[in-house]
Amino acid sequence: MKTALSHSQLVKEFESADFILKTQLQIAKDFGQFTIDFSSDFLQTPLSMSDILMETEEKVAELMKEGEQRFLQFLYLVDIPEKDFLELTSDEKFISKMALLIVQREAYKIYLRKKYS
Numbered sequence: 001m002k003t004a005l006s007h008s009q010l011v012k013e014f015e016s017a018d019f020i021l022k023t024q025l026q027i028a029k030d031f032g033q034f035t036i037d038f039s040s041d042f043l044q045t046p047l048s049m050s051d052i053l054m055e056t057e058e059k060v061a062e063l064m065k066e067g068e069q070r071f072l073q074f075l076y077l078v079d080i081p082e083k084d085f086l087e088l089t090s091d092e093k094f095i096s097k098m099a100l101l102i103v104q105r106e107a108y109k110i111y112l113r114k115k116y117s
Contacts, residue, residue: 005108010049013111020046026106027052031059034066034074049103056099064095078105 005013013019024047028038036059041047047055064071075085080101088094088101 005104005111009111010104010107013107014049017046019107019110019114020052022110023103023107024052026109027056027103030074030078030106031063033077034063034070036062052103053096053099056103057095060095060099060102078102080105 021044024038024042028043031038038055038059042055063074072085075082080098084101085098088097091097
């Protein structure tokens with residue numbers, strides 16, 4: 001079962017400002033359930049992929065400070081496969097790679113909603 005968009009699909013979907021903003025709102029909604037808030041700019045303005053990743057990295061780091069259990073609960077909510085998490089645990093670029101996985105997964109949720117609505 002697929003859990004994310006391929007890089008090329010993601011790039012194609014990110015040509016739509018509406019898709020970008022919906023993805024940002026989904027990211028903010030899921031982090032919000034763990035009392036981590038994004039700026040109003042993030043909630044109202046479609047950003048570039050690099051800006052979305054940078055903001056998401058900051059929020060991943062913020063959430064990780066709250067403890068491993070809470071972070072794992074967040075990954076479960078977002079639906080990041082455990083094997084993907086475990087593959088990254090010893091990676092020196094853990095936070096940036098995890099942010100990318102989160103953005104891809106959240107974008108996939110928006111893609112599925114659009115496709116099947």
